[in-house]
Amino acid sequence: MFLKISTTYEPATDLGFLLRKNPANLYRADLSFGEVLLFYSVATRSQCEAVLMLDVDPVRLVRGRMGRSGEALLDHYVNDRPYAASSFLSVAMARSLRDAMAGRAPERSDLAATPIPLQLSVSPLPCRGGAALVEKLFEPLGYTVQTQSYVLDQNHPDWGNSPYLTVTLSGTKRVSEALTHVYVLVPVLDNAKHYWVGEDEVEKLIEKGGEWLHSHPERDLIAKRYLKRRRYARQALELLDERFAPHQDENAEEPETEDLLEQPLGLNQQRYEAVARMLEEKGVRKVCDLGCGEGKLVSRLLQEKHLERIIGIEVSSSELEKADRRLKLERMPPSQRARVDLFRGSLVYDDDRLKGVDAVTLIEVIEHVDPERLGALERVVFHTAAPRLVIVTTPNKEFNVTFENMMPGTLRHWDHRFEWTRNEFEGWSRGVCDRNGYQVDFRVIGDVHEDFGGPTQMAVFSR
Numbered sequence: 494m495f496l497k498i499s500t501t502y503e504p505a506t507d508l509g510f511l512l513r514k515n516p517a518n519l520y521r522a523d524l525s526f527g528e529v530l531l532f533y534s535v536a537t538r539s540q541c542e543a544v545l546m547l548d549v550d551p552v553r554l555v556r557g558r559m560g561r562s563g564e565a566l567l568d569h570y571v572n573d574r575p576y577a578a579s580s581f582l583s584v585a586m587a588r589s590l591r592d593a594m595a596g597r598a599p600e601r602s603d604l605a606a607t608p609i610p611l612q613l614s615v616s617p618l619p620c621r622g623g624a625a626l627v628e629k630l631f632e633p634l635g636y637t638v639q640t641q642s643y644v645l646d647q648n649h650p651d652w653g654n655s656p657y658l659t660v661t662l663s664g665t666k667r668v669s670e671a672l673t674h675v676y677v678l679v680p681v682l683d684n685a686k687h688y689w690v691g692e693d694e695v696e697k698l699i700e701k702g703g704e705w706l707h708s709h710p711e712r713d714l715i716a717k718r719y720l721k722r723r724r725y726a727r728q729a730l731e732l733l734d735e736r737f738a739p740h741q742d743e744n745a746e747e748p749e750t751e752d753l754l755e756q757p758l759g760l761n762q763q764r765y766e767a768v769a770r771m772l773e774e775k776g777v778r779k780v781c782d783l784g785c786g787e788g789k790l791v792s793r794l795l796q797e798k799h800l801e802r803i804i805g806i807e808v809s810s811s812e813l814e815k816a817d818r819r820l821k822l823e824r825m826p827p828s829q830r831a832r833v834d835l836f837r838g839s840l841v842y843d844d845d846r847l848k849g850v851d852a853v854t855l856i857e858v859i860e861h862v863d864p865e866r867l868g869a870l871e872r873v874v875f876h877t878a879a880p881r882l883v884i885v886t887t888p889n890k891e892f893n894v895t896f897e898n899m900m901p902g903t904l905r906h907w908d909h910r911f912e913w914t915r916n917e918f919e920g921w922s923r924g925v926c927d928r929n930g931y932q933v934d935f936r937v938i939g940d941v942h943e944d945f946g947g948p949t950q951m952a953v954f955s956r
Contacts, residue, residue: 494578495616496545496586496675497534498668502609505541509533510601511668512543513592522588526550529585547578547585577657578618580680586672594676594701596669608665608865613675616659617643621684627660629711630678633842635866636664665865673701681718690721695729699736707737708808710839734811760949763938764886765793768854771953773799775882777851781806783874784840784858788816795820795833804846806838813837841869847878855885857949860909867921875929875954883931883954885922886938888912891945915946922952931956 500508509516516536522529527549535542586594598605620627624640631638641659645652664671677698698706698719706712712733716726768790772780778801782790785805794803807813813835822830838844840855840862847853853874862870874883888905890912899905904912913921922933931954937947 494547494549494582495614496578496582497542497612497614498545498671499535499540499542499612500609501540504538506536506538507601507604508541508543508668509536511593511598511605512590513598514543514589516541516543520589524585524588526581526584529589531589545582545585545589547582549581577683578615578679579683579685582615582679583676586676590672594669594672596667605669606667608667608670610663611666611668611671612661612663613671614659614661615675615679617657618660618679619656619683619685620658620660621656621682623656624658626682627658629842630681630709630715631660631662631674632869633710633839634664634674634705635666635841635863635869636662636674638662670705673703674705677701677706677715677719681715684718690725692725692728694720695725695732698729699732702733704737707733708839710808710842710844730810734809760939761789764856764949764951765790767936767938767951768856768884768886769793769797771884772852772882773797775852775955777882778802779850780804780852780854781847781850781878781880782854782856783847784808784855784861785816785835786812788819788835790854790856791816791833791835792820795829801832802850803833804850805833805835806844806846807835808837808839810837841866841873843873843877847873847880850878850880852882852884853878853880855883857886857888859885860887860904860906860912863910871925871929875925875931879929879956881956884951885954886949886951887918889946889948889950890914890917892942892948895942895945895948913950915950918950918952922954926954 498508498512502508506516512531514520514531516533520531527547530546530548531543532546533541533543592598596605620640624642627640628638639661641661642654643657644650645655662671662675666674698716702715706715709715713726713730716729717723720726720729772794776799778799780794780800780802781804782794783806785791785807788805791803791805794800805813805816807816816835820833820835822833822835825833836846838846840858855874859867859870874880888909891914893899893905893912894901896905919935922935925931926933934953934955936951936953938949938951939947941947
């Protein structure tokens with residue numbers, strides 16, 4: 494089985510520093526179940542490709558390898574495990590690429606923290622769920638996914654395709670990040686492990702998955718398949734929420750998420766009022782607030798009688814619980830309750846619940862998305878859901894200099910991945926229109942500064 498890692502970043506041979514393996518040398522290591530080799534098939538300034546090859550010895554898998562039941566973990570010499578990428582590959586990666594997965598590269602520390610163009614290919618990979626599951630797992634992480642299937646038997650084409658694929662992932666990622674994605678998700682696709690899964694695997698999943706797993710739309714499936722036991726999966730999901738969900742004072746009567754810098758300006762309320770007015774002006778009947786957080790905008794929109802259906806979608810389970818408490822869904826009159834629904838979902842994953850709505854709102858949301866994943870968000874909202882109206886608000890970076898207590902060069906919130914100037918936001922918005930057949934109108938929310946514009950910029954996309 495093979496894992497190929499290639500880049501066109503220049504000089505491409507710096508991949509050797511990131512993987513901690515010299516392109517001029519052959520790396521070899523013995524494992525309890527076989528041998529792992531790592532070599533470079535290409536090593537030039539413009540392209541570099543490293544190949545991790547795992548040669549599994551099927552005899553070692555049977556002799557002296559006992560499970561909890563006292564039986565051998567694999568009770569036949571000939572089976573598909575030695576010949577297909579699976580948890581064996583993850584173990585080989587942990588042994589051979591430990592420093593690379595941790596992002597340790599002393600000679601190129603800046604590069605280790607920088608996303609670079611990468612292509613990773615795994616073959617042959619058992620996919621219990623087919624190509625569709627590969628896309629569900631990797632596309633939300635910002636990859637372009639290609640799969641190649643194989644006929645089970647060329648002499649019997651009516652038998653269909655085998656469950657084994659060659660999977661190729663392309664994206665701009667940190668090397669450590671990409672390796673960790675493969676390390677976790679290969680056993681998930683296989684839906685099997687060659688070793689006993691104990692409680693220590695929970696911490697391993699949290700350590701390797703971290704924040705990207707917490708926000709992944711298929712995190713429940715990933716935890717269930719990776720850990721194999723329901724109680725371990727529940728434990729992992731609880732730990733993810735505990736460690737990576739935003740923490741707030743649970744005793745506070747009204748949990749406050751508005752940034753302290755903006756509070757004196759009352760921007761949250763101004764944004765909600767601007768959105769409500771726009772939805773009414775455009776005759777919207779069904780709206781989805783994507784990234785609804787603790788439900789403040791949903792609560793405001795329930796006051797609008799013209800809205801027949803209001804959907805809130807949020808990736809964080811803890812935020813959805815706060816939204817439920819804020820809205821008091823259980824105590825709502827039936828007629829009011831029928832108007833609103835809260836769902837868990839991702840910004841960058843196709844969701845059928847978005848289809849059929851008149852409008853999608855993204856209020857102070859896009860700046861929390863990694864820039865390399867904005868393309869996936871655009872596809873979900875403007876191409877797949879394609880409502881007739883999309884409203885996006887985001888901070889105006891130029892206005893930040895007017896905040897007295899804000900350090901130069903910082904962002905308004907700790908979780909912002911970026912903040913845009915007016916020109917940058919307008920450039921992105923017009924690109925969205927060109928690619929998806931929308932028109933855009935720009936508005937300002939908040940008092941306008943003569944030199945720096947307003948604190949919040951709003952784009953109203955229509956088709």
